[in-house]
Amino acid sequence: MEKRRESIIKKHLSKRLLFIIPGVVAYILNKYAQNHLDWAEQYSRVVYPVLSNAVGFLPSLVKISVSEWLVVLVLLFLLLYIVYYVRKVIISKGTRRMEVYRGLVGIIAMGSVIYFCFTVVSGVNYHRDSFLSYSEYHEEKYSVEELAELCQSLADDLGLVRAQLGADPDLLVQASDDFDYYAQHSVLSLQMLSEQYPVLERSLYSTPKPVVLSKLMSRAGIQGIFFPFTLESNINVDMPVFTIPAAMTHELAHQCGFMQEDEAGFISYLACTQQDDPMILYSGLFLAFDHSISALEQVDPAKALAIKSGLSQTVQLDMVQNEQYWSQYEGVISNVSTRLNDAYLKANNQTDGVYSYNKMVNLLLAEQRYKRSRTSVGL
Known part of the structure; x- marks a missing residue:
């Protein structure tokens, strides 16, 4: 027995x-x-x-x-x-x-x-190959002057687009039906961008989904998560509304097969700029400016301060509110989450870990240099 x-x-x-x-x-x-x-x-x-x-x-x-x-x-x-x-x-x-x-x-x-x-x-x-291999841009070394020029350009655009959103200084409040609207338009943004970059074209874009446990995501310092086992783009709906469209297009970029965080961020910015909707456009510009000004603060703090001081009061308030929102959740959970994400990224061919997100600035600079070269030859 x-x-x-x-x-x-x-x-x-x-x-x-x-x-x-x-x-x-x-x-x-x-x-x-x-x-x-x-x-x-x-x-x-x-x-x-x-x-x-x-x-x-x-x-x-x-x-x-x-x-x-x-x-x-x-x-x-x-x-x-x-x-x-x-x-x-x-x-x-x-x-x-x-x-x-x-x-x-x-x-x-x-x-x-x-x-x-x-x-x-x-x-x-x-x-896989870098997204830049499908674009006209080339990642190279860039000067501090070029970085400052990028920050100033983004700051100017932020002010113009923010003015279109009205005089209301508070963009933290989100209407109940806003999510579906931005989810649909985030997919539209990728579809529009895929006309320029066919590698982003998909026969099925799974629309971004709201997460019920968004407060927990905030405590973990997470804006969105692409879940490969269901191909869903999961979005934190508790964070400031002006950051949500960019988070959606970022996760959709992963859905399109581009997993590198800097490339997903750059694709997100490009997708948001396809739209005329001021909130979506503002979200993409805010994402790009946030990373770019952080990079400039590391190499030329005085210039970065001057650019930030020149922002409109409403844009400055949005930046303060965004920082305050995330700072209230700093703690053990966010630190553990950051370390886990860092380990995950390094294990998946992203040697810079969580700093990979900031590398999108190099891609923004590549786009700026390309546009400037086109302008100089009259194209």
């Missing part, structure tokens, strides 16, 4: 060990993509669109965030799983080591399957 029981346990464990194979396959795929960038690009252009449409189709049919509740269910399952095996270890006498082994193998097997799904749906995209 005891031998039969041991045989059943071994057979059960052998089946679980089979689920480790997908993780090994995913690791090999990632390493191959890292060393064969042409293959990774072909995968992103040919395989990813088909897989992403298949995975994202059903979630795209509903307005709620499927991924939000999927994460909640997975966390609850893991909690129950751990409680179950802790109890098994406590009540078992001669088989405690076996129960620990079974529990650990189960967790490894689940992690293996999740890693495989992540890799085939979006992980390979981290190794």
Whole structure:
């Protein structure tokens, strides 16, 4: 009887060990993509669109965030799983080591399957060609003067667009029906931009979804999350409304297969500037200015202060309100979230970690230099 029981346990464990194979396959795929960038690009252009449409189709049919509740269910399952095996270890006498082994193998097997799904749906995209390879722009070294010129240009545009939003100084309040409007127009922005850059074209854009647990996202310092297992762009609806359209287009850029954070930020800015709607345009400009002025403050604080002082009072108030909003959530949760995000990005071919977001300034400067060269030759 005891031998039969041991045989059943071994057979059960052998089946679980089979689920480790997908993780090994995913690791090999990632390493191959890292060393064969042409293959990774072909995968992103040919395989990813088909897989992403298949995975994202059903979630795209509903307005709620499927991924939000999927994460909640997975966390609850893991909690129950751990409680179950802790109890098994406590009540078992001669088989405690076996129960620990079974529990650990189960967790490894689940992690293996999740890693495989992540890799085939979006992980390979981290190794694809840069978005600039599809544009007229070239990333080079830029001077402090060019950076200051970029900041001043963005500051001027911010003032003009902000004036179109009216005299009301407070843009923190969001009307209940605003989200759907901006979600639809964020997709329209990407569609319009794809006419210039066909690599962004998709047969299925899953409209951004509002997150019910947005307060928790704010505490974690998160504006939006692209969830590769449902192809959803999840948006924090608790943050200032003028930052929401840019967050939407940023996550949609990931949905289009561009996973590098600086490229997603640049695509977000380009997408927002396709629109005549002042709030959407303002959101994209605000994103670009925020990163650019931060970069200038590091190399020429006096010039950065002069540019910020020249902003209209309403733009300055928006900047203060945005800073105040996020500063109130600084703490243990946001620090842990930042460290986890940093580790995640570094593990996925973004060696600068969370500082990758700031690298979009180089892409903005590339666009500025290109436009200036076109102007100088009369084109």
